[in-house]
Amino acid sequence: MARRTFKVILIKPSHYDADGYVIQWWRSLVPSNSLASMYGLMAECAAAKTLGEDVAIDIEAYDECNTTIDVRSAIRKITHAGSGFVGLVGVQSNQFPRALDLARQFRAADVQVVIGGFHVSGCLSMLPDMQSDVQTALDLGVIVFAGEGEGRIASLLRDMDAKQAKPIYNYLADLPEMAAATLPILPRWAVTRIAGHYTSFDAGRGCPFQCSFCTIINVQGRKSRYRTPDDVEAIVRANAEQGITRFFVTDDNFARNKNWEAILDRLIELREQHKFNIKLLLQVDTLCHRIPGFIQKAARAGCTAVFIGLENINPESLMGTKKRQNKIWEYRDMLQAWKKAKVMTYAGYILGFPTDTPQSIARDIEIIKKELPIDILEFFFLTPLPGSEDHKNLVMRGVPTDPDMNKYDLEHVCTAHPLMSKESWERVYADAWTQYYTDAHVEKVMRRAVVAGINRTKLLDSLVAFSGAALIEGVHPLQFGYVRRKVRTQRRPGLPVVNPILFYPWRAYDALSVGLKWLRRALRYRAILKRVEADPNKASYVDEAMQPASAEGVDHFVEVFADKIPKTHGAPLRHAEAAEPAMAK
Numbered sequence: 001m002a003r004r005t006f007k008v009i010l011i012k013p014s015h016y017d018a019d020g021y022v023i024q025w026w027r028s029l030v031p032s033n034s035l036a037s038m039y040g041l042m043a044e045c046a047a048a049k050t051l052g053e054d055v056a057i058d059i060e061a062y063d064e065c066n067t068t069i070d071v072r073s074a075i076r077k078i079t080h081a082g083s084g085f086v087g088l089v090g091v092q093s094n095q096f097p098r099a100l101d102l103a104r105q106f107r108a109a110d111v112q113v114v115i116g117g118f119h120v121s122g123c124l125s126m127l128p129d130m131q132s133d134v135q136t137a138l139d140l141g142v143i144v145f146a147g148e149g150e151g152r153i154a155s156l157l158r159d160m161d162a163k164q165a166k167p168i169y170n171y172l173a174d175l176p177e178m179a180a181a182t183l184p185i186l187p188r189w190a191v192t193r194i195a196g197h198y199t200s201f202d203a204g205r206g207c208p209f210q211c212s213f214c215t216i217i218n219v220q221g222r223k224s225r226y227r228t229p230d231d232v233e234a235i236v237r238a239n240a241e242q243g244i245t246r247f248f249v250t251d252d253n254f255a256r257n258k259n260w261e262a263i264l265d266r267l268i269e270l271r272e273q274h275k276f277n278i279k280l281l282l283q284v285d286t287l288c289h290r291i292p293g294f295i296q297k298a299a300r301a302g303c304t305a306v307f308i309g310l311e312n313i314n315p316e317s318l319m320g321t322k323k324r325q326n327k328i329w330e331y332r333d334m335l336q337a338w339k340k341a342k343v344m345t346y347a348g349y350i351l352g353f354p355t356d357t358p359q360s361i362a363r364d365i366e367i368i369k370k371e372l373p374i375d376i377l378e379f380f381f382l383t384p385l386p387g388s389e390d391h392k393n394l395v396m397r398g399v400p401t402d403p404d405m406n407k408y409d410l411e412h413v414c415t416a417h418p419l420m421s422k423e424s425w426e427r428v429y430a431d432a433w434t435q436y437y438t439d440a441h442v443e444k445v446m447r448r449a450v451v452a453g454i455n456r457t458k459l460l461d462s463l464v465a466f467s468g469a470a471l472i473e474g475v476h477p478l479q480f481g482y483v484r485r486k487v488r489t490q491r492r493p494g495l496p497v498v499n500p501i502l503f504y505p506w507r508a509y510d511a512l513s514v515g516l517k518w519l520r521r522a523l524r525y526r527a528i529l530k531r532v533e534a535d536p537n538k539a540s541y542v543d544e545a546m547q548p549a550s551a552e553g554v555d556h557f558v559e560v561f562a563d564k565i566p567k568t569h570g571a572p573l574r575h576a577e578a579a580e581p582a583m584a585k
């Protein structure tokens with residue numbers, strides 16, 4: 001029988017919108033894997049009675065994207081227990097200001113706080129000096145945790161319980177093995193706050209590539225580490241016991257996970273022989289179709305959608321950021337291969353590479369619409385994220401970057417562009433969403449999907465959600481959810497808390513006008529789908545993106561960029577080159 005309780009409250013902070021309200025929803029769209037990882041680690045310590053037989057470790061976990069954090073109640077619970085702490089989990093750079101605002105309130109009540117995640121890990125890994133906001137956290141008495149938690153939480157808990165925690169725990173130089181590492185898990189009540197009851201796990205960490213805008217390689221390393229098929233099966237079974245079988249596999253690039261085949265085989269076995277209704281969302285690279293059997297096995301294992309880091313179609317931009325592995329002449333084959341397997345594709349596209357101009361971006365988006373069979377396209381600003389080589393270079397050269405970390409969400413301009421003013425870069429971002437999600441193009445995407453046999457309801461929902469998130473709610477789809485909440489009292493410090501008499505009528509009007517816009521968009525897209533479905537010739541629809549890429553040697557759009565492709569890079573020969581005599585080269 002436990003004689004005392006050590007209370008752990010894990011919070012995954014959100015961040016502020018342009019009006020200073022915390023971005024949160026009734027249901028969020030994507031689960032937080034960082035929260036699942038930390039919950040799993042804490043639960044393991046609770047089961048092992050890390051703090052002694054007579055101490056119960058009691059854990060609560062909240063994602064602020066779908067839950068309003070009751071700071072006073074959390075303080076009461078920890079104070080009442082007599083010991084414990086608040087863990088600010090998986091804090092990215094854009095969430096760091098919000099995390100600090102939460103931490104200030106807990107520290108004012110003398111509650112211990114630990115902060116971990118990519119911002120502190122990225123800053124400590126790349127910058128020679130302590131970044132000022134991390135120093136602010138330390139000055140508040142917040143404990144900073146850099147590196148990964150696996151294998152380190154028991155000793156942290158003992159230090160916290162003894163109130164003898166160090167200011168900084170830095171495990172960046174000692175990355176834990178993933179084989180047999182603690183499994184990420186969240187209790188069912190936390191997962192039901194995610195639309196579609198998706199949960200997550202990472203089947204591996206680290207990436208062998210070296211894109212200069214990426215933080216992952218500098219935090220999780222360039223050597224890939226993997227979970228075993230047994231561990232993945234254990235994650236699936238533990239979740240299935242609570243009725244959850246949909247997973248977002250958060251590996252940045254599951255196709256480079258050396259255990260991909262063994263893991264997919266195990267998932268196929270669980271689906272086909274043991275009747276687990278597994279659904280998977282995977283992140284993959286643009287060369288995955290070259291791996292024999294990868295796409296087919298992913299589809300059999302329950303993969304219904306993939307996120308692909310397309311990033312750009314201009315080879316010059318890709319070379320400039322060392323994304324050499326993206327070969328544009330492979331894009332169409334790759335996208336068609338996923339279509340053939342009835343898997344929806346979400347592609348990320350970065351705006352603001354050094355040679356980009358408003359005209360070149362507008363041209364490239366038209367090329368994509370015409371020539372690449374992508375379902376959902378999402379746009380990002382090229383952003384110098386703390387932890388990336390790009391950020392380090394700017395800091396070391398003393399180039400000004402926006403000091404407000406809240407803006408490092410890939411939806412804001414954070415540094416100067418060589419060819420575009422801040423305003424024109426911002427306009428380019430806003431226009432990109434409008435340019436891609438025209439009704440005519442939405443119809444084209446639906447027509448291609450009907451021919452491919454892709455789930456139409458899922459496609460319709462995604463088209464509405466991804467276009468509406470940016471164009472109606474003004475937030476990126478990756479931080480979107482259903483039914484926006486704005487809590488009057490949780491406004492960014494420095495901005496006034498609006499009087500209730502003014503706030504609630506404004507909020508009612510705001511919610512109603514946004515709701516109507518959603519309704520109009522949903523009805524419009526539904527009408528388009530109905531029209532497509534009613535077309536007697538729908539099965540014979542064909543356009544350029546659906547034609548074989550290699551029919552005439554190279555895609556039409558590859559010709560546009562042919563001069564930019566390095567000769568050493570394995571691109572197919574162009575007609576003109578092929579005709580040249582060998583001596584002339």
Ligand code: B12
Pocket residue numbers: 014015030031032033034035037038065086087088089090091092093094114115116117118119121122145147148149150156202206213214215216220250251252385386387408409410476478479
């Ligand atoms: C899945 C994912 C998402 C998911 C879920 C978020 C999540 N955190 O789970 C979604 C789609 C929502 C998402 C969104 C965004 N993401 Co994201 N995402 C990822 C991804 C691919 C995996 C995250 C993950 O699960 N990692 C594994 C976990 C276990 O690692 P971890 O968070 O670092 O946690 C470990 C340690 O840090 C430590 N730790 C963490 N917290 C704590 C707390 C305590 C108390 C302790 C002791 C230890 C500790 O222990 C943990 C276990 O080892 C990462 C890249 C990556 N490889 O990590 C990018 C990444 C985190 N995302 C990033 C970005 C920029 C975003 C977005 C802003 C942009 C965007 N539009 O994509 C949005 C933000 C919106 C939002 N509200 O979150 C950047 C962050 C970089 C930075 N410096 O901030 C990353 C690193 C990718 C990149 N481009 O470089 N993302």
Ligand code: SF4
Pocket residue numbers: 207208209210211214215216217252253309
């Ligand atoms: S952006 Fe993706 S492919 Fe490039 S280094 Fe990062 S994780 Fe790897």
